[in-house]
Amino acid sequence: MAEPLKHLIGPQTVRDTANAVSRAWDRFDKAAFETEVLTALDALELMQRGQCIANALQRHLPQDFDEAASILHACLPTQNREGLKGWALLSFNHYIAAHGRGHLETALALLKALTPHFTAEFGIRPFIAEEQEKALAIISGWVRDDNHHVRRLASEGTRPRLPWAMRLPALVKDPAPILPILEALIDDEEDYVRRSVANSLNDIAKDHPDLVADFVARHAVDASKERLWLLKHASRTLIKKGHGKTLSNFGFEPLTDVTATLVLSQNRVAFPGALDFQIGLSNLGKQIRTVLIDYAIHHQKKDGSLSPKVFKGKSLTLAPGESLTISKRHAFRPITTRVYHAGAHAVEIFVNGCSATRQDFELHLDGASNR
Template sequence: MVDLEQLRSRKGAVRRSEIPSNVVTALNRGELETVNLVEFLIVDHVKLFRAVRPSLDLDDRAAKQIAATLKRLADEGVMQRLVQTGIAFHESLPDADRREVVYQQLAGHTSDTLRNWAAYMDAADAGMTFSKRLKRVRPFALDPNMGVREIAWMCVRLPAANEIVTQIEKLVPWAKQKHHYARRFAIELSRPCGVWTKHITELKQRPEVAETLLETCCTDESKYVQDSVANWLNDASKTRPDFVQSVCDRWLAEYDSPHTQRIAHRALRTLRKKSGGK
């Protein structure tokens, strides 16, 4: 019998071939969550859904529709699979009450992949307001699993990129929250370029829209948040070097903080490289 408690304390493998077979089996049964990107990419979503299906409040019609979607997407990239799986869950459950029941079952599951499916169910809801998206995404933004935290901002950005620009003031309270995961979410959600997601052209051209949000975290003690702020500015430096240089110069003059110094140094890395510096 597999000792799941022992497996939960494992250190993630560096290569797929190094993942123990009992870990792969437990991941595909929904008994474990992944601990790194290598494991995240090896999960068989078809097998996983088949294993957890009995625990979900799905009728046969909905279950068949979701299973067919997962099978069709088996050879697609993992992000495409997550997006389309969220759509499949949303569309196969037209009754709002039943959809919410399944959503909560996914959102509270041991498997981080199922929690990601829940997050993308909300992404598939075109009628959801930006404020409601922020409220609903909070548990995922604060999730202990790093992969779920990354999916959290992606599943808001995917359907609401334009609203990030027009309602960016709604992210400022997030940037002031005590939990550094929340602060990091606010910055990462609004990055001009981002990772594994479409760029926000307006923020690339007018990064000053986010200046108040960024300055809220310019002395942040958390390296997790510092890196996000620095990466945001480094993104912007590729299209608006003047803005980034000006902001960093001002922060360094106004804030006597080693955290600000670290952010500015990392934020200016692309500009230093272009000028021949280190």
Template sequence: MTKAAPVPLKLAMGEQRLRELAKLLRSVAPDFDAKTFLAVALDGLEDLTLMARVRQASAAIHAACPSGFDGALAMLSEAAPRLGGGFMSLVPPDYVGQYGRHAFDVSMAALRYFTQFGSSEFGVREFLRDDLPRALATMEAWSTDPSDAVRRLASEGSRPRLPWSFRLGAIEADPALTAKILGNLRADGSLYVRKSVANHLNDIAKTHPQWVLDLVGKWPAGNAHTAWIVKQALRTLVKQADPRALAAIGAGAAPRVAVGGFAVTPASIALGDSVTLSFELVSTSPDPQRLVVDYRIAYVKKSGATSAKVFKLKALSLAGGQRVSVRRSQHIRDFTTRTHYPGRHEVELVVNGQRMASAFFDLRR
């Protein structure tokens, strides 16, 4: 059976949805010019990415609302609860980010409101770029808000490397700027918030690994929510076998295991096929041990050289003398971020940062 092609994300902001938005805004604000909105919003729509469609919808609202920013904000505030979430909910905060920067207090309050129906993480970054100290002070207050959506916005909106947005260079250079926000959220009861805090810290770890390790090392270790954040925040450093990161999640000791039957099958594949890793881990210690098990594939590049990528396999506690069998399949196909080339691909098993075994598969032309 042939698999259906995935539906492009940008179609979530397709013509029908934009026509529905025009109808909704017209019902909320009788002076809203739906015809002008659609003329602007639909112009060249097919060639636009998802986020470009959001931005064009904001420009269309600006063109179609005769009462200016204040009128548009009132209209969007009434419409926001009826947008139904999804990518359409990004439009009101994007509008504020593009057209409300002259009214800081009003706009930041609007972003706090809108984020409870979707997310204002992209819109708020315009204010961080314009006036970082003032925006961060507001977001620090948000980090103690009763709403988990608002608390998440404090962390997510100030991430140095938020996907689909521009980087916040000042925070990337000096991560201490968001330390108070992260500290306020380090044991948050909401998984929605904790994921954001972990991702924020993982962003920082890519440029300031020791700063992140120093920070989380000061946090109380006994809280389960904090421990979850730390484990997720250090995932990139764990993949890199950073000794401090491994120690922070309890896997800093050298593994006392034997590896049996490590194999990658089949040994020869075509692009689009899958390979399966299989092996057995046997504890050689009488004591329990915490293990982080990864595998590393040395992908062949166009030049014939290789570039390694580490994949998470599993983390486990292995009792003294215990043995465990592990299998993992991986589909070898091209992505927008990776093109595969024929040749021999070495696969290494890595336990607590140490190479324990290797095998290979050949990718045929």
């Protein structure tokens, strides 16, 4: 059995933190700090452990943030010095986010120094939320930094909807201020950075689909293979939703001369079990067609209504007059992210983002199924 996540921060992390701080500041009460944290640590989960250490740091470090920041900076590794890294720096994120308000330049400089050794994308967000214009003016300068972790922090830390982090409502409403950052990093030499740019654009697409579709169209002109990958990954939510301009960006336009049929192998599915189905495609036109096939399972909710979940299918080309059949199997099995309810369900087929055909079936939770 895997170790609980909370053990990523344990007693040794506390001792390592105490040793690093005491080396950086000889007035640090190492024994009192360790006793305070170790007494509380066992009952806490991962993020709580980080916060517990941060709270203790606040009580044992100088109350002046600039002075405390200098001490914490001295705890980080350099070419000539070992220092704290990894999960030991989660508490630094918490500390900076809580106590660096009003010290924007010092706080951001410390997070920039920290990020090569552990993520700083969570610690940076309160400063963007409170002083967006000033914070982004500083962060924008990081896109030319030699360290790719710093460049990635510029794109990842400014994501409007970063998972597991506080949302940035102003950037959700108007992402224009971060577009220059994303444009500057769109051809970064590191895949690690380019993926972050794509994820940020995908965030933006959830609220501003046309803006992202236009962004993609502009930057797809004469794009490298790496940039085209980024732009497609950035468009994944819009492609799944069948956004017209986005599909057109990648050559998937609405088709009137391609037909689709759907045949289910059964109309009753046992849980756990699987539904087999076949998708028939025919090009009735006189031109080669590029076709993107997706399907949705409409799951029944507790109130009896249906909620669709789209699954990516495949991209293919059909010659004039060509027909083919695609066989699919969709599994129904216990997963932590879904509660299944017995009753009416449906399969829907999408051709280039447009609904083409749909069939109903029933899901049974008693293990009985009939063809």
